[in-house]
Structure formats: C-alpha cells, structure tokens
Amino acid sequence: MTFFLLTVSLLYALFTLTLWVAWLRIPRVLPQLIETDAKTLPFITVVIPVRNEAEQIGNLLDDLNRQSYQNFEVIVADDSSTDATFSIVQQYAQRASFTLRPLALANEKTASPKKRAITQSIRLAAGDLIVTTDGDCRVGPNWLTTIASFYQQTGARLISGPVTFTTEQGIFDSLQTVEFSSLIGTGACTMSLGFPTMCNGANLCYVKEIFTEVGGFAGVDHLASGDDEFLMHKIAARYPDGVRFLKSEEAIVRTQPHRSLRAFYNQRKRWASKWRAYESYLPSLLAIFVFLSNSVPVVAIVGWLAGFLNGNTALVVIGLKAVPEFLFLRQILVFLQKKMSVRVIPLTQLIYPLYVIFFGLAAQGKGYVWKDRKLS
Structure with missing residues (x-):
C-alpha cells in the first residue's frame, strides 16, 4: 500500500x-496583425449559442461592438429561449456596428442542443474562421484582433483561448476560479506538449473548412457535452501540429461563476461524463x-x-x-x-x-x- x-x-x-x-515555455502573444489590409485579413464569424440569456447577452454584444478588429460578423443562435433573449438580439442588430444575424432554432428535441446550434450557424457563416463563445461571457476590445494575429502567425487549425471568471463575490466563487484555472492550464500545457486533452468552447477558434473536413460533430452528436473537446480531438488527429493555445491576456474571456450548488453540480457532472466517449x-x-x-x-x-x-x-x-x-x-x-x-x-x-x-x-x-x- x-x-x-x-x-x-x-x-x-x-x-x-x-x-x-x-x-512557462509557452510564449505570450501580442495582438499585432501581420497583414492589416481588410481584404487579406481573415473574416471571422463569431457563433454564440444561447438559451435564456436575456440578462447577459446585451453586455457581450456591447463588448463585440467595441472590438478593434472590424472584419467579422456575429451569429446568435437562439435555442427556443423562454425569456426576451431573441428580441434583445433582434433589436441590437438594428444599431450594431457589425453584422449581427439572429438565428431562431426550431423547438425540437435533440441530444445536443449546443452542437446543433453551432452546426446550423456554421452553415450560414461567411467567415474563414469560426470563433465560439457563450451568451454570458465578456470579452476585451482586442479579443478578435489577438485571435486573428495568432492565426496569421501560426496557421493553426484550431486555437484554444483562456477563460476565467468575472469578479468573485465570495469563497465559493474563488474556489471555482482556482479549480477552473487548473483545467485551462492543463489544457494549454498538454497542447504545447503535443497531446491536447481539453479546451473550452467559451473561447475557441477553428478554420471553417477544417470543421467540414473532419465531419463536424458527426460521431459525437448523440452526446450533450463536448462541442469543444471532441472537435479538438478530431482536428488534432488529422493535424497533430495544428492545435494551439493562445497565451495572451488580451484574449481572456470571462464568464459567470455558478452561484448555486445545483447549477455547479449539473455542469461538473456534464463535464465529467465526457471521458468515457473519448476515442x-x-x-x-x-x-x-x-x-x-x-x-x-x-x-x-x-x-x-x-x-x-x-x-x-x-x-x-x-x-x-x-x-x-x-x-x-x-x-x-x-x-x-x-x-x-x-x-x-x-x-x-x-x-x-x-x-x-x-x-x-x-x-x-x-x-x-x-x-x-x-x-x-
């Protein structure tokens, strides 16, 4: 023993x-574009799957309105929200400085609502790069510039970005921050070591053509979770050097910590349930x-x-x-x-x-x- x-x-x-x-060996990335001509910059489609995010979605759209990068569009895929989420997005689209496309998804039963939302959004996407985040997230003004810059420098097929929580309000929030940092750090380091294990869909970028090339979520679309990690593994299997972590403070995405034990339990159980399905x-x-x-x-x-x-x-x-x-x-x-x-x-x-x-x-x-x- x-x-x-x-x-x-x-x-x-x-x-x-x-x-x-x-x-310590992963280099930090500065948001400096190699090509600055709009015609040569990658066009980005930001995909935001949402359901009942009326309290938060406006903040994220404001953040996107302040982006230093201009060559992008946003698709908000609303999964049958029962609050005012969709109408808020529709109204915002009329005054946004970027192209904002509200997408109402059919209220039908599916094993993985988020994968369905992302897949349908990508079918409509005009972007060369797909960037996903969540409706309750906040992003900095150089978020997309940093992603585009890193893509130009590396040609990565999939880019995983850092995610943390917004301001903590108590010990429970702080505990979540520490635990979550271990997941982000482990995912980043295993990528740099050549055997990627985890990433987070709240800050993920991949080439649209590669998503189609690897068959999207086919084979894992019966699982509710894993819209991020299963796709990363499929891309890494085909492009072993094509999965990178974006180590830049400018690229940090912040999301809300769970304020209830029930919500925390359901999310962690959802995450933990994925490991049996890894190929x-x-x-x-x-x-x-x-x-x-x-x-x-x-x-x-x-x-x-x-x-x-x-x-x-x-x-x-x-x-x-x-x-x-x-x-x-x-x-x-x-x-x-x-x-x-x-x-x-x-x-x-x-x-x-x-x-x-x-x-x-x-x-x-x-x-x-x-x-x-x-x-x-």
Missing part, C-alpha cells in the same frame, strides 16, 4: 512539474490518473488515522501533491489576472480530492439538467 501511494504521488508530482515548466486514450487515461492522484491523499490520511500508515509517509504523499500543484496553479492564476485567488489554493487543495472522487462517481450515472432541460 505504501509503495503504491508513494508511486502515484511521485508520478503526479512529476506530471504537475512538467505542466508548470511547459506553461483517444490519452484524455481517458488522464482522467483516471487525476482521479487516482486525488484519491491517494484521502487514502493516506485515512490510513494514518486508522494506524496502518506512518505519519511521515502521509505527509510525503500530501506534499508531493500540494507543492507542485501550488506552483503550477499560482502561475495560471497570475496570468488570468486572478492574483487574489492565489490565497485560496490551499483551501481548494483540501477540498478538491473529495470533489474529484464525488464527481468521478457521479459521472457514472446518466442524466443531468442543463438550461432547464433534462439531458443524457
């Missing part, structure tokens, strides 16, 4: 330190490895309290997880302009192992509620 606990802990420490070094073994292997690595400290503490594990061994197991993790998370949080959340890392580390075990088991059950709909 002691050998197993120490081995898993050491492997996790090495893994986390590898991510930390990989993060590539690496994301599934990583999910299992993370589950084991977070279970080990719990087992070590229980073993110490029960008297069958030496206290020093338990401390080593905990230290091998906590110290490298702190170094890594601190770097990500500073980049995401969340320095105040650094102080919450120890508390997150205390809670996170129980959280991972809980959602790892919860994901084995089917069904969750998302956007007032029961999905499987």
